[in-house]
Amino acid sequence: MSGAGELSPLIGADEIARRIDLLAEQVNTDYADKDLLLICVLKGAFIFCADLVRRIRLDPEIDFVRIKSYGNNDASSGKVEMLKDVECRVQGRDILVVEDIVDSGLSMAFLLRELAGRDPNSLRLAALIDKRERRQTAVHVDYPCFILDAGFIVGYGLDYAERHRNTAGIFSLKSG
Numbered sequence: 102m103s104g105a106g107e108l109s110p111l112i113g114a115d116e117i118a119r120r121i122d123l124l125a126e127q128v129n130t131d132y133a134d135k136d137l138l139l140i141c142v143l144k145g146a147f148i149f150c151a152d153l154v155r156r157i158r159l160d161p162e163i164d165f166v167r168i169k170s171y172g173n174n175d176a177s178s179g180k181v182e183m184l185k186d187v188e189c190r191v192q193g194r195d196i197l198v199v200e201d202i203v204d205s206g207l208s209m210a211f212l213l214r215e216l217a218g219r220d221p222n223s224l225r226l227a228a229l230i231d232k233r234e235r236r237q238t239a240v241h242v243d244y245p246c247f248i249l250d251a252g253f254i255v256g257y258g259l260d261y262a263e264r265h266r267n268t269a270g271i272f273s274l275k276s277g
């Protein structure tokens with residue numbers, strides 16, 4: 102049985118595309134004269150990052166990290182570990198981290214702290230979803246696509262128990 106629960110449509114593919122168009126325009130402007138390095142946070146941000154990067158008219162380098170936040174399927178325990186690091190130089194670069202969801206903020210607080218320690222020229226965060234209800238630590242999302250108050254969502258890269266990542270839109274998942 103894959104990802105138990107009832108799915109209801111929340112954000113359609115067209116709306117996601119419209120928001121990413123705007124976000125990419127902002128990135129194109131803000132990084133016009135910078136040495137942009139996009140860091141995609143696996144796994145959840147892979148589709149968002151792929152759509153975002155194809156709208157960026159600059160010539161960024163793209164790298165990937167994988168971090169694991171221990172907990173159950175829908176909440177972080179606060180223990181975060183880097184499973185895969187970037188392979189490129191961070192020092193002196195203009196970094197834009199591309200994440201799926203900032204929820205408690207613990208994962209991004211960990212990653213941003215880690216990257217900041219490598220002395221980048223600038224460090225900002227883009228997130229598909231800025232979910233603020235369960236924020237435990239102050240993490241500022243510089244480029245949020247959507248702001249959500251509450252709920253658990255899947256699709257467009259986001260999973261529940263590793264399922265539901267491959268839908269064009271975003272769905273809310275009600276347990277049951």
Ligand code: IMP
Pocket residue numbers: 145170175176177200201202203204205206207208209232252253254255259260261
């Ligand atoms: P954190 O609580 O901010 O550390 O978020 C940790 C990770 O939990 C995020 O990067 C997401 O991958 C995942 N996550 C949090 N909320 C949701 C959700 O509503 N759906 C799917 N994954 C989520």
Ligand code: MG
Pocket residue numbers: 145260
């Ligand atoms: Mg996840």
